[in-house]
Amino acid sequence: MNDISISRRFFLQTAAFASTASIAGTYPGISLAADGKTLRVRFNRDPESFDPGYYVGGHPNNDVNWLTMPALVHYGMRNGQPTWVPSPFVEHVTVRDATNIDFELKKGLMWTNGFGEVTTEDVAYSYARMTTSDWKNDYATFSHVEVTGSHTGTIVLSEPFSPFMNTTLASGTGIIVSKAATESVGGRFTTEVPASCGPYVYEMKQGQYVRLTRNPDWQGDMPYFDVIEGLIVTEDESAALAFEAGELDCAQVSSNSLARYSAELPPNSRLTVAGALQYMWLGMNTEHPKLQDIRIRKAIQRAVDQASVIAGAYSGTAEPSYGVVSPGLTGRRTSAGYAFDPEAARALVDEAGASGLELTLKTLNNQERVLSATIIQANLADIGINVTVMPVDAGPFWEMGQESKGDGWKDLELWIMRYGSGPDPYEPFQWFVRDQVGIWNWERWSSDEFEDLFAMGVMETDPSKRAEIYFRMQEIMEDTGAYVWLTHEPEVFVHRSDLSVQLAPSGEMQLTYFADV
Amino acid sequence: MLLYIVKRIGLSALIIFFAVLTLFALLNSIPGDPASIALGPRATPEVQAAYAEKMHLDKPIVIRFLIFAGNVVRGDLGSDVFTNRSVSHTLLEQLPYTLTLAAAALAWATLLGIPIGCLSAIRPNSWLDRLTGVISIGTIAIPSFLVSIWSILVFAIFLGWLPVIGAGDDGDIVDQLRHLILPAFAVGLGWVGYLARMVRASMLEVLGENYVRSARAFGLMNRTVVFRYALRVAILPTITLIGIGFGVLLSGTVFAEIIFSRPGLGKIIYDMVLARNFPVVQGAVLVTVALYVCVTLIADITVSLLDPRVRENL
Numbered sequence: 001m002n003d004i005s006i007s008r009r010f011f012l013q014t015a016a017f018a019s020t021a022s023i024a025g026t027y028p029g030i031s032l033a034a035d036g037k038t039l040r041v042r043f044n045r046d047p048e049s050f051d052p053g054y055y056v057g058g059h060p061n062n063d064v065n066w067l068t069m070p071a072l073v074h075y076g077m078r079n080g081q082p083t084w085v086p087s088p089f090v091e092h093v094t095v096r097d098a099t100n101i102d103f104e105l106k107k108g109l110m111w112t113n114g115f116g117e118v119t120t121e122d123v124a125y126s127y128a129r130m131t132t133s134d135w136k137n138d139y140a141t142f143s144h145v146e147v148t149g150s151h152t153g154t155i156v157l158s159e160p161f162s163p164f165m166n167t168t169l170a171s172g173t174g175i176i177v178s179k180a181a182t183e184s185v186g187g188r189f190t191t192e193v194p195a196s197c198g199p200y201v202y203e204m205k206q207g208q209y210v211r212l213t214r215n216p217d218w219q220g221d222m223p224y225f226d227v228i229e230g231l232i233v234t235e236d237e238s239a240a241l242a243f244e245a246g247e248l249d250c251a252q253v254s255s256n257s258l259a260r261y262s263a264e265l266p267p268n269s270r271l272t273v274a275g276a277l278q279y280m281w282l283g284m285n286t287e288h289p290k291l292q293d294i295r296i297r298k299a300i301q302r303a304v305d306q307a308s309v310i311a312g313a314y315s316g317t318a319e320p321s322y323g324v325v326s327p328g329l330t331g332r333r334t335s336a337g338y339a340f341d342p343e344a345a346r347a348l349v350d351e352a353g354a355s356g357l358e359l360t361l362k363t364l365n366n367q368e369r370v371l372s373a374t375i376i377q378a379n380l381a382d383i384g385i386n387v388t389v390m391p392v393d394a395g396p397f398w399e400m401g402q403e404s405k406g407d408g409w410k411d412l413e414l415w416i417m418r419y420g421s422g423p424d425p426y427e428p429f430q431w432f433v434r435d436q437v438g439i440w441n442w443e444r445w446s447s448d449e450f451e452d453l454f455a456m457g458v459m460e461t462d463p464s465k466r467a468e469i470y471f472r473m474q475e476i477m478e479d480t481g482a483y484v485w486l487t488h489e490p491e492v493f494v495h496r497s498d499l500s501v502q503l504a505p506s507g508e509m510q511l512t513y514f515a516d517v
Numbered sequence: 518m519l520l521y522i523v524k525r526i527g528l529s530a531l532i533i534f535f536a537v538l539t540l541f542a543l544l545n546s547i548p549g550d551p552a553s554i555a556l557g558p559r560a561t562p563e564v565q566a567a568y569a570e571k572m573h574l575d576k577p578i579v580i581r582f583l584i585f586a587g588n589v590v591r592g593d594l595g596s597d598v599f600t601n602r603s604v605s606h607t608l609l610e611q612l613p614y615t616l617t618l619a620a621a622a623l624a625w626a627t628l629l630g631i632p633i634g635c636l637s638a639i640r641p642n643s644w645l646d647r648l649t650g651v652i653s654i655g656t657i658a659i660p661s662f663l664v665s666i667w668s669i670l671v672f673a674i675f676l677g678w679l680p681v682i683g684a685g686d687d688g689d690i691v692d693q694l695r696h697l698i699l700p701a702f703a704v705g706l707g708w709v710g711y712l713a714r715m716v717r718a719s720m721l722e723v724l725g726e727n728y729v730r731s732a733r734a735f736g737l738m739n740r741t742v743v744f745r746y747a748l749r750v751a752i753l754p755t756i757t758l759i760g761i762g763f764g765v766l767l768s769g770t771v772f773a774e775i776i777f778s779r780p781g782l783g784k785i786i787y788d789m790v791l792a793r794n795f796p797v798v799q800g801a802v803l804v805t806v807a808l809y810v811c812v813t814l815i816a817d818i819t820v821s822l823l824d825p826r827v828r829e830n831l
Contacts, residue, residue: 045791048599049599238682241670245677
């Protein structure tokens with residue numbers, strides 16, 4: 001996945017996926033096991049829960065779950081593009097049509113702790129419980145699993161849901177749990193998993209490590225490493241030093257370390273980019289009296305020098321953003337509908353009679369964002385808008401635009417925001433629909449056309465038509481004047497150059513497929 | 518003596534009570550809704566409500582404090598927001614690492630700092646005194662995080678002698694000791710200077726006393742006078758400093774634990790603050806405060822045993 005130019009036309013369940021994805025053709029190769037091989041990777045925090053219904057998600061929870069729990073599909077590569085592929089737990093997964101997905105589990109895969117074999121009943125139970133879980137949005141149109149045999153079944157959706165394969169099933173929320181074991185602990189669990197099934201079993205010590213060793217009862221193909229140690233290293237710079245000292249084989253790096261490594265890599269090292277699914281923008285409250293005039297908002301759009309933000313705050317390591325759809329996803333734009341043009345911005349400010357306008361820009365109190373805010377402050381000073389930068393801690397920051405938390409949203413003027421996305425373009429748009437005004441749509445606008453397009457985009461299975469929908473939705477957002485697109489920060493890993501790595505587009509390590517080369 | 522100990526224990530209990538009160542007030546004065554802060558921005562209202570109920574956030578603050586204080590008295594520090602693990606259990610796992618690091622740091626600092634202080638005091642204003650003075654002030658002035666990073670660069674990356682992260686394999690003492698060296702060096706370095714300066718000042722005062730001059734007049738060897746008579750008296754303020762130092766190091770290990778990714782109370786406080794896991798944070802801070810108070814208490818009692826004038830002053 002190095003030097004990815006991610007463009008995923010194949011990314012979603014489409015008619016193109018209607019044919020059976022046979023394991024032989026698409027399964028990411030598991031290297032043959034080698035004795036005594038230990039892999040040491042960085043986990044940036046302790047896993048807090050492995051329950052797919054009630055966990056935070058992301059790294060390192062998914063990294064561990066993919067090694068110890070069954071799933072129908074994993075992320076892999078097809079024709080050079082990251083997409084879903086059948087997992088080592090299935091004979092096949094077939095997208096029959098837009099609402100029916102057939103699957104057959106491998107036989108003889110046993111749950112630990114005596115909970116028997118993995119069956120279709122477990123799959124049906126796992127997905128049904130997700131519809132009432134914290135992650136129920138991923139299962140918005142899931143209807144049921146039709147059990148056609150002990151190891152075969154069909155997932156039935158009430159309506160087409162384009163992100164279902166690549167977001168719902170391939171991400172951590174598609175993990176299958178043991179029905180009997182989960183019910184035996186009251187229906188949910190955290191880090192003490194009642195039964196697991198995978199090539200590895202784990203033990204963990206808080207603040208130190210998650211150690212994965214081979215599962216003696218695993219009947220499937222054996223991954224390359226005997227032992228995988230996820231060492232908990234919370235500090236980015238410590239992780240970089242540990243990698244340079246040879247104590248880690250693979251570690252995610254910060255933008256600081258990335259800038260350093262981009263100039264000069266440590267010997268025998270390589271950088272691999274997983275994806276850039278974060279999107280950051282400068283937001284404006286369209287209902288604030290100072291910003292109700294769209295000419296002022298459009299002036300701000302044209303006054304902010306995106307290139308300076310990327311160079312100054314991110315050392316040139318972030319991707320430029322042209323909308324909410326991240327690089328590699330259907331609907332990613334190649335340019336914004338406006339350009340950096342201080343002259344035009346100044347003219348708009350003069351036309352609106354807003355020269356000398358005083359605004360407050362709020363941002364999370366971290367290095368990159370405060371630097372970004374300072375650059376924007378200088379840009380806006382050039383067009384006669386005086387900005388006060390106000391760094392805010394996480395607690396109050398995330399409440400600034402929420403109506404349920406008081407009247408603070410009424411005073412909100414400008415802010416720098418960054419959201420994360422899964423590997424499907426529907427995800428970022430969900431935060432800007434009408435229902436989200438005063439929740440996560442802090443810009444406080446709505447549009448009938450946008451609402452209609454959002455509903456269409458989720459159900460559309462043709463990638464090119466879907467791309468058109470998302471292009472238009474980003475245009476609508478941009479035309480409100482409430483957004484200045486800033487960056488997509490990449491998820492980058494440094495690793496031994498003789499280590500083959502496979503990363504999920506959302507930034508987790510797919511350790512099953514790591515091997516020495 | 519017994520009265521002194523009872524008074525000191527009473528004072529310590531009072532300090533811990535006010536520490537609990539302050540800690541509770543601070544955690545409750547953090548801006549923002551605690552449920553939102555703890556669970557993150559995307560938590561559903563249902564999940565936030567369940568959290569609020571579990572953490573008694575729906576009750577008045579006085580009731581919450583009484584519940585919290587009552588639980589502390591019973592030794593129940595609550596449970597981890599995310600994993601539901603007992604906070605006491607988590608802290609008991611982490612505590613030995615912090616105690617070991619603080620003890621190792623103070624031990625090597627003491628073993629080096631006291632002789633340096635004595636050497637300086639024996640030959641005041643000599644080149645040796647000036648050299649040790651510069652070294653002592655230098656070690657005090659260098660921040661421990663800087664020592665940590667430079668020691669990693671030199672001993673782990675350039676020389677490759679010592680490991681950077683973790684605490685070593687369970688059951689492998691040699692490995693654990695190797696993992697202890699750099700953090701203990703980084704944490705203890707500043708205390709070498711403190712102890713050396715304290716011993717020097719104390720020794721200079723004692724060496725000017727009449728009984729020292731008398732001992733010398735009787736023809737006792739200088740080594741005997743210094744180490745057998747003078748140091749014994751001069752060490753008293755140093756014992757207090759070591760006691761306080763151990764308490765300070767319990768919280769001062771935080772930088773080393775973070776930089777070396779070493780388990781311990783400091784690292785868990787840092788990690789849990791980032792995760793907004795406040796039950797663990799308040800439990801860990803409380804344990805640190807209690808340890809600090811206990812260690813200071815032990816140091817005070819030790820000094821009072823050695824010097825009766827101290828217990829008369831309380």
